[in-house]
Amino acid sequence: DWILHNGEFIRENELNVSKEDRGYQFGDGIYEVIRVYEGNLFTAAEHIDRFYESAEKIKIVIPFTKDVFHKQMYDLVEMNEIDNGQVYVQVTRGDAIRQHHFPQATSPVIVAYTKKVERPVEMMEAGVKAKFIEDIRWLRCDIKSLNLLGNVLAKQEAHEDGSYEAILHRGEVVTEGSSSNMYGLKNGVIYTHPASNLILNGITRRVILNLCKELGITVQETAFTKTEALEMDEFFMSSTTAEIMPIIQIDGQDIGDGVPGELTQKLQQAFEANLKLTVKS
Numbered sequence: 538d539w540i541l542h543n544g545e546f547i548r549e550n551e552l553n554v555s556k557e558d559r560g561y562q563f564g565d566g567i568y569e570v571i572r573v574y575e576g577n578l579f580t581a582a583e584h585i586d587r588f589y590e591s592a593e594k595i596k597i598v599i600p601f602t603k604d605v606f607h608k609q610m611y612d613l614v615e616m617n618e619i620d621n622g623q624v625y626v627q628v629t630r631g632d633a634i635r636q637h638h639f640p641q642a643t644s645p646v647i648v649a650y651t652k653k654v655e656r657p658v659e660m661m662e663a664g665v666k667a668k669f670i671e672d673i674r675w676l677r678c679d680i681k682s683l684n685l686l687g688n689v690l691a692k693q694e695a696h697e698d699g700s701y702e703a704i705l706h707r708g709e710v711v712t713e714g715s716s717s718n719m720y721g722l723k724n725g726v727i728y729t730h731p732a733s734n735l736i737l738n739g740i741t742r743r744v745i746l747n748l749c750k751e752l753g754i755t756v757q758e759t760a761f762t763k764t765e766a767l768e769m770d771e772f773f774m775s776s777t778t779a780e781i782m783p784i785i786q787i788d789g790q791d792i793g794d795g796v797p798g799e800l801t802q803k804l805q806q807a808f809e810a811n812l813k814l815t816v817k818s
């Protein structure tokens with residue numbers, strides 16, 4: 538496979554990253570995961586906009602225009618002949634003598650690679666289990682940063698418990714998943730935490746909110762509590778890799794009838810129709 542390294546296409550064994558790369562030593566960088574369906578990048582513009590936005594928030598300047606960057610992503614997918622898969626791309630502040638404050642002259646290090654991934658169809662049909670876990674992360678969760686230890690520890694705790702995802706909460710208030718956004722549905726209304734510094738404003742979240750508008754489903758971007766989560770009629774999570782994933786059980790307690798909800802399934806169908814439309818093969 539080809540790897541993109543600072544605008545150059547190289548082979549994996551040609552890639553060398555410094556022992557003092559700031560992404561490696563400080564998590565000083567940001568990333569994106571972009572889905573590929575039938576050889577086409579899905580919501581690439583939105584992901585690239587957020588990539589540049591995240592970089593700007595931590596004062597990293599991407600040395601390419603968005604158009605050039607978009608073309609590089611597209612070429613990488615073509616060269617690696619990815620039909621269904623994803624692109625992982627990250628930028629770090631670069632290689633410099635280890636010091637916490639920004640080194641004088643560093644140039645950002647951008648690495649992108651692809652992998653083949655199939656859609657998680659069985660899990661989307663059956664639904665998954667989740668576990669409440671205290672949200673111990675910092676207060677800039679709106680930045681898609683490489684600072685993922687809080688997310689990693691939460692996901693690990695969930696997996697040790699046999700759960701697919703952690704439902705993070707600050708005190709009683711549910712924020713989001715360790716690598717997803719979270720939604721509860723009650724009496725036909727969808728509730729989800731508002732886009733703020735406490736969550737990542739997911740691209741899939743934005744697609745869902747648009748689909749709800751088209752379907753005439755009311756969405757309240759207001760946070761709900763753990764207790765309210767357990768009383769929801771339906772519950773689901775979303776991310777680029779999980780798409781719309783029903784959550785049928787939280788901490789061992791069934792949500793609704795303990796099976797994927799009807800409105801969740803309606804949203805999944807709308808998401809798939811939209812996906813096929815925008816990713817014309």
Ligand SMILES: Cc1ncc(COP(=O)(O)O)c(CN[C@@H]2CONC2=O)c1O
Pocket residue numbers: 570688713714715716717718736737738739740741742775776777778779
């Ligand atoms: C903390 C967090 N919240 C929400 C999301 C959902 O955002 P998107 O809808 O834009 O994907 C992600 C995605 N995390 C990426 C997506 O897939 N794998 C990841 O690590 C995430 O890491």
